Amino acid sequence: MVVHDRSYSRWDGDKHAPVHGVSVILERGVSTSLASLFRRKLFVLLLSFAAFGPFLMALGVMYLHFFFSSNPELAPMTQSLEESGMLEHVTPNPDTVWGYLFEIQSWFGLVLCVLVGAGLIAEDRRTNALELYLSRPLRRADYVLGKLAVIGFFLAMVTLVPCMLLIVVHALLHGFGTSEAVVHTNLLWRTPLAAGVEILTASLLVLAASSLAQRARNAAILFIGGLAVVEGVIAGLLLEVFRDPAVQLASIHFNLGQVMAWILDNPAELHPDVPVLNSGLVLGGWLLLALMVILRRVRPVEVVA
Amino acid sequence: MSQAVLQLEGVSVRYGKRLALDELTATVSGGAIGLLGPNGAGKSTLIKALLGLVPLAQGTARVLGADAARQPRRLRRIIGYMPERDAAFPQLTGFQATWYAGRLAGMPDADARRRAHEVLLFAGLEEARYRDVATYSTGMKQRVKLAQALVHDPDLLFLDEPTNGLDPKGREEMLGLIRTLVGDKGMHVILSSHLLRDVEQVCGSVIVLRGGKLVSQGAVDELRLSSDDACTVSVAGALPGFRAACEARGLSVEVARRGTVQLRFAGPVDASVVFAAAAEAGTHVSSLRPLRVSLEDAVLAAMEGSEERA
Numbered sequence: 001m002v003v004h005d006r007s008y009s010r011w012d013g014d015k016h017a018p019v020h021g022v023s024v025i026l027e028r029g030v031s032t033s034l035a036s037l038f039r040r041k042l043f044v045l046l047l048s049f050a051a052f053g054p055f056l057m058a059l060g061v062m063y064l065h066f067f068f069s070s071n072p073e074l075a076p077m078t079q080s081l082e083e084s085g086m087l088e089h090v091t092p093n094p095d096t097v098w099g100y101l102f103e104i105q106s107w108f109g110l111v112l113c114v115l116v117g118a119g120l121i122a123e124d125r126r127t128n129a130l131e132l133y134l135s136r137p138l139r140r141a142d143y144v145l146g147k148l149a150v151i152g153f154f155l156a157m158v159t160l161v162p163c164m165l166l167i168v169v170h171a172l173l174h175g176f177g178t179s180e181a182v183v184h185t186n187l188l189w190r191t192p193l194a195a196g197v198e199i200l201t202a203s204l205l206v207l208a209a210s211s212l213a214q215r216a217r218n219a220a221i222l223f224i225g226g227l228a229v230v231e232g233v234i235a236g237l238l239l240e241v242f243r244d245p246a247v248q249l250a251s252i253h254f255n256l257g258q259v260m261a262w263i264l265d266n267p268a269e270l271h272p273d274v275p276v277l278n279s280g281l282v283l284g285g286w287l288l289l290a291l292m293v294i295l296r297r298v299r300p301v302e303v304v305a
Numbered sequence: 306m307s308q309a310v311l312q313l314e315g316v317s318v319r320y321g322k323r324l325a326l327d328e329l330t331a332t333v334s335g336g337a338i339g340l341l342g343p344n345g346a347g348k349s350t351l352i353k354a355l356l357g358l359v360p361l362a363q364g365t366a367r368v369l370g371a372d373a374a375r376q377p378r379r380l381r382r383i384i385g386y387m388p389e390r391d392a393a394f395p396q397l398t399g400f401q402a403t404w405y406a407g408r409l410a411g412m413p414d415a416d417a418r419r420r421a422h423e424v425l426l427f428a429g430l431e432e433a434r435y436r437d438v439a440t441y442s443t444g445m446k447q448r449v450k451l452a453q454a455l456v457h458d459p460d461l462l463f464l465d466e467p468t469n470g471l472d473p474k475g476r477e478e479m480l481g482l483i484r485t486l487v488g489d490k491g492m493h494v495i496l497s498s499h500l501l502r503d504v505e506q507v508c509g510s511v512i513v514l515r516g517g518k519l520v521s522q523g524a525v526d527e528l529r530l531s532s533d534d535a536c537t538v539s540v541a542g543a544l545p546g547f548r549a550a551c552e553a554r555g556l557s558v559e560v561a562r563r564g565t566v567q568l569r570f571a572g573p574v575d576a577s578v579v580f581a582a583a584a585e586a587g588t589h590v591s592s593l594r595p596l597r598v599s600l601e602d603a604v605l606a607a608m609e610g611s612e613e614r615a
Contacts, residue, residue: 008427008490011412011420011458015382019411028405032396119395127439128392132453135356135386136409137378300358 021138025146030153033116051108054100055162058090059169066173092167094266097191100163101198102260102269108158109202117151117206118223119216121298126214134300144207144294151203160195167191186265194263201256201287208290211297227252245273252286255279308370310335310461310493311355315364318347318354318517325350327517328364337487339504339525340497341604342514348497349389351514352463355495356386369461369493382411385459387450389466389497393438399425399445400434403452410457417456424452428482443470447479455486461493462486468503476503483507505600513604521607528603535569535596537561538579542588550582567596 037044065087068078081087089096124130133143167187209223210216235251248254248271258279261269270276311333318326326347340348353359355368357377366373371380394402400421407417425434428448433441438449447467454462464483468476484507486492498504504511504525511528513521521528540547544564551558556578557569568579576593583590598606 008455008486009423010490011416013412013416013458015411015457016379017411017413019378019382019409021409024405024408028408036396123395127395128388128390129394131358131388131390132392132394132406133409134358135381135384135388136406137381137411138409139378301353 019137021136021142022146022149025133025143026149026153029120029146029150033150033154037115047108047111051105051158052162054104055166058166061086061090062166062170062173090166092163092170092187094187094190094264095268097163097167097187098194098261098264098266098269100166101159101191101195102257105159105162106198106202109155109198112154112158113151113202113206113223114220116154117203118210118213118220120147120150121207121210121294122213122216122219125211125297130298131300140295140298144298147207148200148203151206152199155199155202156195159198160192163191163195164188190264194260197259197263197283198256201252201283204287204290204294205252208293211294245271246278248274249278249282252283255283255286259283309333309367310338310369311495312367313364314366316351316354316366317362317364318350318359319362320350320359324362325517326354329514329517329519330364331512331519331522333510333512333522335493336510337483337494337496337508339508339511340495340514341499341501341504341511342520343499343608345516346499346514347517348499348514349465350517352386352465352495352497356381356384356463382457383460385454385457385462387447387454387462387464387467389469391446392450393446395439397438398435399430399438399441399449399452402438402449403434403456406453407456412457420456420458421452424455425449427455428452429478444472444475447471447475451479451482459492461495463495463497465497466499467496468498468500480506501599501601501604511600511604513607515608521604525600528607529597529600533573533595534571535567536574536579537565537567537592537594537596538590539565539592540583540588541591542583543586544588546586547583547588550585551579554578554582556582564591 061081065078065081068074068081124133130143134140171188205227206219206223209226210219213219213222231251231253235248235254238247238250239245254271254274258270258274258276261267262276262280309332311331313329313331316326316329317324329351340351342348350359354361355366355373357373357380361374368380369383373380394405397405403421403425404417407420408414412420422434425431428451430445430448430452433445438446441449447470451464451467454464467483468479471479480503483494483496487494487507494507496504496508508525510524511522512519541564544560544566548558548560548566551566551568555571559567559569561567568574570578574595579593580590
């Protein structure tokens with residue numbers, strides 16, 4: 001028979017060891033969110049297939065091209081693959097990477113923002129967990145950084161990771177001694193930077209919405225609704241009324257696209273009439289506003305004076 | 306001399322324009338300390354100020370020798386806090402929530418796991434530890450909050466209304482756990498409550514607040530002694546005659562029970578007056594002791610006193 005000692009015993013560990021609050025929150029947040037996501041198995045399966053499918057296909061095409069071109073007897077197949085135009089779409093360059101990050105994968109990021117990000121602070125507010133977090137040896141900044149890291153992790157999984165995989169595999173297959181070497185070398189640092197701006201923007205905006213609500217569902221509605229109002233109503237309406245490209249600065253999406261195109265050195269996607277510096281400043285303003293909202297809402301005590 | 310658990314010097318806290326704590330000055334040594342006062346007295350605010358969760362408008366607060374305003378993170382390593390309202394990490398079981406609380410307090414993973422099991426056993430949640438906290442009853446939620454506050458083995462434990470919402474049995478069990486922590490394990494506990502019986506059962510000293518001001522402070526036994534103008538007297542013989550003799554000497558007399566009266570003097574108790582009255586009535590005094598009142602009466606008297614002074 002097992003006999004449990006029910007008395008209280010003291011802990012002789014080090015009570016002054018450094019606290020790694022951000023990594024603890026990240027670890028717990030990721031595992032809780034994964035468990036929550038995997039309760040919707042079919043949906044997650046479809047989402048993963050849609051999010052990673054294009055990349056797997058691109059990797060397959062890149063490998064086939066490499067395999068065919070390294071076997072002279074398969075030259076006709078190499079030729080037909082090159083003529084099909086598929087290679088142009090899968091070869092990493094500033095334009096394809098911008099397209100992957102900003103136009104395709106951002107939709108999956110949006111879905112993850114709703115499924116994962118919306119509840120990160122809202123649910124803590126609903127269950128009064130903020131008081132529990134902040135009565136531990138954590139700063140508010142640790143808590144916010146931890147939550148940012150959780151949503152950032154998921155967003156990176158559908159944006160940064162597949163893009164970097166594509167670039168690295170392409171570089172490995174074709175070597176750094178080719179004419180594409182400079183492009184690859186640049187993309188190796190430009191892509192994380194551009195993806196980082198995209199992830200930071202989405203993360204801060206969804207956490208700001210989450211901090212304003214007390215339920216994940218309400219935060220998701222606020223996030224999507226807020227984006228719809230800013231993008232569709234304000235920016236769209238201003239453009240319709242004034243017909244001036246400069247009013248697109250009101251759009252977060254437009255500014256993010258400009259900044260990412262500039263980072264990736266993709267002039268084709270830069271608007272000629274709107275300086276990228278202005279877009280950067282407006283985007284920075286939105287991020288600052290989101291951060292201020294989060295810090296204002298993440299408090300252990302709600303003061304109603 | 307042992308280190309004071311709390312040293313407050315002119316501590317004030319403001320919520321906007323409202324003064325929640327008004328220049329509190331007190332020094333409290335170890336053991337179990339009761340924080341008493343009606344709702345809105347500032348008990349929870351004082352605890353939050355000591356944890357560094359709300360800023361001090363003025364004054365200094367030292368907890369276990371460390372400045373609460375300047376070293377809040379250092380303090381939170383050695384303080385456990387059980388909040389008054391329902392609070393839980395969402396979507397976690399009792400075990401996960403307690404383990405997570407330990408990890409957030411800086412414990413290594415393996416230690417946090419082991420301790421989580423230990424404190425959940427101590428708190429009586431052995432069977433329910435793998436259930437989602439959201440499915441717990443009120444009593445179980447109180448217990449898991451206690452376990453989370455204890456997991457990192459704090460030197461000082463802040464308990465904010467720990468018996469709220471508990472049935473009599475649960476309340477007794479919770480107070481029993483607190484007594485064990487203080488008596489057997491030497492932990493310092495600050496117990497905030499508006500239930501004086503809880504404090505009376507557990508605490509050795511109290512701080513009484515009202516409207517953010519310090520009303521009274523001291524050992525419970527001292528507070529239960531009324532001021533030096535009253536005593537309880539047991540007499541053998543005719544009580545009516547003794548009563549009349551006392552009243553003739555200007556004393557206020559209240560019969561407590563058969564053969565025992567409570568006497569109140571205009572000034573300090575003078576035993577010779579009592580013996581003289583007894584001799585006159587043909588009775589003799591079998592005991593004379595300072596009047597002891599319940600903590601409730603003492604606190605109410607202190608509050609009334611503070612109201613009159615204001």
